Amino acid sequence: xxxxxxxxxxxxxxxxxxxxxxxxxxxxxxxxxxxxxxxxxxxxxxxxxxxxxxxxxxxxxxxxxxxxxxxxxxxxxxxxxxxxxxxxxxxxxxxxxxxxxxxxxxxxxxxxxxxxxxxxxxxxxxxxxxxxxxxxxxxxxxxxxxxxxxxxxxxxxxxxxxxxxxxxxxxxxxxxxxxxxxxxxxxxxxxxxxxxxxxxxxxxxxxxxxxxxxxxxxxxxxxxxxxxxxxxxxxxxxxxxxxxxxxxxxxxxxxxxxxxxxxxxxxxxxxxxxxxxxxxxxxxxxxxxxxxxxxxxxxxxxxxxxxxxxxxxxxxxxxxxxxxxxxxxxxxxxxxxxxxxxxxxxxxxxxxxxxxxxxxxxxxxxxxxxxxxxxxxxxxxxxxxxx
Amino acid sequence: xxxxxxxxxxxxxxxxxxxxxxxxxxxxxxxxxxxxxxxxxxxxxxxxxxxxxxxxxxxxxxxxxxxxxxxxxxxxxxxxxxxxxxxxxxxxxxxxxxxxxxxxxxxxxxxxxxxxxxxxxxxxxxxxxxxxxxxxxxxxxxxxxxxxxxxxxxxxxxxxxxxxxxxxxxxxxxxxxxxxxxxxxxxxxxxxxxxxxxxxxxxxxxxxxxxxxxxxxxxxxxxxxxxxxxxxxxxxxxxxxxxxxxxxxxxxxxxxxxxxxxxxxxxxxxxxxxxxxxxxxxxxxxxxxxxxxxxxxxxxxxxxxxxxxxxxxxxxxxxxxxxxxxxxxxxxxxxxxxxxxxxxxxxxxxxxxxxxxxxxxxxxxxxxxxxxxxxxxxxxxxxxxxxxxxxxxxxxxxxxxxxxxxxxxxxxxxxxxxx
Numbered sequence: 001x002x003x004x005x006x007x008x009x010x011x012x013x014x015x016x017x018x019x020x021x022x023x024x025x026x027x028x029x030x031x032x033x034x035x036x037x038x039x040x041x042x043x044x045x046x047x048x049x050x051x052x053x054x055x056x057x058x059x060x061x062x063x064x065x066x067x068x069x070x071x072x073x074x075x076x077x078x079x080x081x082x083x084x085x086x087x088x089x090x091x092x093x094x095x096x097x098x099x100x101x102x103x104x105x106x107x108x109x110x111x112x113x114x115x116x117x118x119x120x121x122x123x124x125x126x127x128x129x130x131x132x133x134x135x136x137x138x139x140x141x142x143x144x145x146x147x148x149x150x151x152x153x154x155x156x157x158x159x160x161x162x163x164x165x166x167x168x169x170x171x172x173x174x175x176x177x178x179x180x181x182x183x184x185x186x187x188x189x190x191x192x193x194x195x196x197x198x199x200x201x202x203x204x205x206x207x208x209x210x211x212x213x214x215x216x217x218x219x220x221x222x223x224x225x226x227x228x229x230x231x232x233x234x235x236x237x238x239x240x241x242x243x244x245x246x247x248x249x250x251x252x253x254x255x256x257x258x259x260x261x262x263x264x265x266x267x268x269x270x271x272x273x274x275x276x277x278x279x280x281x282x283x284x285x286x287x288x289x290x291x292x293x294x295x296x297x298x299x300x301x302x303x304x305x306x307x308x309x310x311x312x313x314x315x316x317x318x319x320x321x322x323x324x325x326x327x328x329x330x331x332x333x334x335x336x337x338x339x340x341x342x343x344x345x346x347x348x349x350x351x352x353x354x355x356x357x358x359x360x361x362x363x364x365x366x367x368x369x370x371x372x373x374x375x376x377x378x379x380x381x382x383x384x385x386x387x
Numbered sequence: 388x389x390x391x392x393x394x395x396x397x398x399x400x401x402x403x404x405x406x407x408x409x410x411x412x413x414x415x416x417x418x419x420x421x422x423x424x425x426x427x428x429x430x431x432x433x434x435x436x437x438x439x440x441x442x443x444x445x446x447x448x449x450x451x452x453x454x455x456x457x458x459x460x461x462x463x464x465x466x467x468x469x470x471x472x473x474x475x476x477x478x479x480x481x482x483x484x485x486x487x488x489x490x491x492x493x494x495x496x497x498x499x500x501x502x503x504x505x506x507x508x509x510x511x512x513x514x515x516x517x518x519x520x521x522x523x524x525x526x527x528x529x530x531x532x533x534x535x536x537x538x539x540x541x542x543x544x545x546x547x548x549x550x551x552x553x554x555x556x557x558x559x560x561x562x563x564x565x566x567x568x569x570x571x572x573x574x575x576x577x578x579x580x581x582x583x584x585x586x587x588x589x590x591x592x593x594x595x596x597x598x599x600x601x602x603x604x605x606x607x608x609x610x611x612x613x614x615x616x617x618x619x620x621x622x623x624x625x626x627x628x629x630x631x632x633x634x635x636x637x638x639x640x641x642x643x644x645x646x647x648x649x650x651x652x653x654x655x656x657x658x659x660x661x662x663x664x665x666x667x668x669x670x671x672x673x674x675x676x677x678x679x680x681x682x683x684x685x686x687x688x689x690x691x692x693x694x695x696x697x698x699x700x701x702x703x704x705x706x707x708x709x710x711x712x713x714x715x716x717x718x719x720x721x722x723x724x725x726x727x728x729x730x731x732x733x734x735x736x737x738x739x740x741x742x743x744x745x746x747x748x749x750x751x752x753x754x755x756x757x758x759x760x761x762x763x764x765x766x767x768x769x770x771x772x773x774x775x776x777x778x779x780x781x782x783x784x785x786x787x788x789x790x791x792x793x794x795x796x797x798x799x800x801x802x803x804x805x806x
Contacts, residue, residue, distance in 0.1 A: 082643030
């Protein structure tokens with residue numbers, strides 16, 4: 001067929017190598033990885049095919065592959081890989097490559113891909129917040145009276161609402177492009193569309209909330225525990241933020257809340273889960289490299305920012321309760337800087353995996369792609385052999 | 388190389404096909420040789436084979452000719468149950484310390500088998516890779532050379548029992564035999580210590596040693612051999628039933644940095660050869676060969692093409708990485724990704740053969756010059772230091788024909804320093 005010309009991208013290998021997939025050339029396509037992976041489906045096993053796509057520079061294939069996002073990088077494949085090609089790390093690098101590729105505007109993707117831009121990225125919120133403080137006249141003297149962060153609300157809320165809108169638009173653009181690519185580059189089977197989009201979303205939400213596929217990882221199951229802590233900690237904090245924002249703006253609720261307020265309890269629990277989850281993740285990445293594999297800039301940056309948000313948030317609360325006004329306000333300043341970083345750079349950092357993975361799961365449900373089985377692999381094999 | 392004395396003799400450590408060939412070739416051109424073998428019989432791994440590839444002929448005729456050439460040649464002195472403890476000295480003048488372990492059976496043995504009939508103790512047969520048993524007094528194999536029985540002193544009850552002593556009409560059994568140590572002086576030394584099959588229990592996902600019907604290629608040779616534990620009928624180990632299907636798992640622990648990082652070069656041909664064993668015994672059986680790459684180079688390609696043409700033999704590109712067992716039937720399901728279709732493939736079969744590779748045995752004796760090994764334990768031929776040479780699988784994994792060629796060349800090297 002004349003229109004069946006395969007487009008290759010010779011820079012792809014260099015890019016993926018830089019983003020943490022340096023071992024990809026070692027792969028000799030034995031497919032041990034696809035078999036030992038508990039998440040790999042029978043009809044579309046991974047990561048063997050992704051390894052050769054990466055080696056061959058088939059950028060379009062990789063960028064439109066939902067399976068890249070069905071991998072939770074547990075490392076089972078890397079443990080059994082006979083060549084040290086570390087498919088788990090290559091899959092992670094392909095995801096990093098996707099963040100960069102789907103970034104809008106493009107320079108933001110680049111800015112988040114290398115530590116050399118890190119000072120610049122932090123300079124943005126720091127300068128912005130300094131300007132606010134300067135404008136408020138709060139830079140020269142610490143505000144008197146009881147410590148209340150609500151006094152900055154008018155400014156902080158404007159900044160963050162505006163930021164969120166921009167980020168959502170950028171994210172939406174990336175996601176739409178991603179969906180379009182998936183839809184164009186994957187063969188539509190008979191089950192395509194039969195689940196319906198709403199049902200697909202519902203199924204995806206269910207899968208994400210239960211972490212049911214993450215749980216199937218063998219080699220690195222401690223990661224599941226860490227991720228669960230981070231995930232639910234984050235969700236709790238997100239809910240708290242939403243409640244406080246709406247409560248403050250619409251219902252003029254009195255802030256800060258007391259420590260027995262259910263919302264406050266949820267906030268503290270969330271922060272605690274986030275910090276514990278991040279600590280497990282740090283321990284895993286630093287102390288269990290043989291199982292967890294190497295970690296790269298995207299991993300460290302995201303994990304550090306999450307941890308620091310939790311830590312500075314909790315610290316700010318403690319200082320506020322102990323009444324040191326200046327320290328409390330500066331601590332809040334630092335906390336907000338990290339929050340700005342997380343939200344503002346959301347679509348370009350590893351944080352975006354939340355969205356891309358979610359969308360990829362929705363697509364795979366919508367397109368009727370086969371699922372990894374509910375039960376253990378050995379049970380699945382028995383089933384097959386009976387059939 | 389100037390030689391300091393006129394000792395023109397060669398000591399060959401290892402009496403397998405490479406060692407025997409080196410010994411015969413050196414002796415037949417006029418040099419004295421000492422052939423040292425630690426097992427009770429000469430022959431090594433080849434006598435455990437059913438057939439050679441690609442001609443599918445049994446090894447017996449070639450081995451028998453070699454035995455005869457050794458027997459008739461007064462220049463060859465061979466020692467079985469003998470281990471080299473130490474080699475010292477310089478090229479042209481090596482002192483070799485040999486420990487001769489007791490056979491407990493002397494030269495009067497006529498191999499009448501009366502001792503075996505009365506012996507009450509059993510031991511797993513190493514010749515059959517532990518798939519059956521022999522008595523504590525046994526013949527290494529039916530072609531053993533020397534044709535003398537031997538007692539396994541790790542299990543024999545010795546004087547407490549001594550039933551064999553009274554059963555032997557020829558006074559051939561001496562339970563009081565002790566190990567002996569002696570020295571020989573030689574001009575050059577050849578290492579031909581050969582190989583062992585990889586310990587497949589280390590490949591945890593392939594379940595060797597856990598599922599009974601998962602065997603290695605070396606065991607398949609014994610199952611197919613007329614002098615093997617099943618008298619040449621390929622029956623599955625769990626229930627001794629005939630098989631309807633079989634899967635060969637290529638590169639089982641080979642080309643794998645977690646196990647043997649190298650290719651043993653013979654396993655592809657060995658599996659194809661074994662596929663022909665199955666096909667000739669079971670005309671309706673299905674054979675699946677799962678591979679990463681088929682390595683059938685040179686003249687072996689013809690054999691590959693021939694096996695490929697058999698429509699009951701399927702070649703599937705994709706390595707088996709998971710095997711499960713049906714608890715009731717003991718049948719096995721192998722899982723691979725069929726790379727050409729990009730889908731996983733599940734095959735339920737009666738038996739699985741792991742194509743495991745060769746591990747070099749290396750040298751346990753203390754040696755004068757530092758022998759250079761590669762990262763896998765094979766001896767790197769060191770051309771700069773004459774006097775000690777290596778032959779066959781001591782240097783690299785090889786098929787029998789290559790070993791014989793290499794051993795002949797090694798014989799030439801070993802005698803070259805004398806001329």
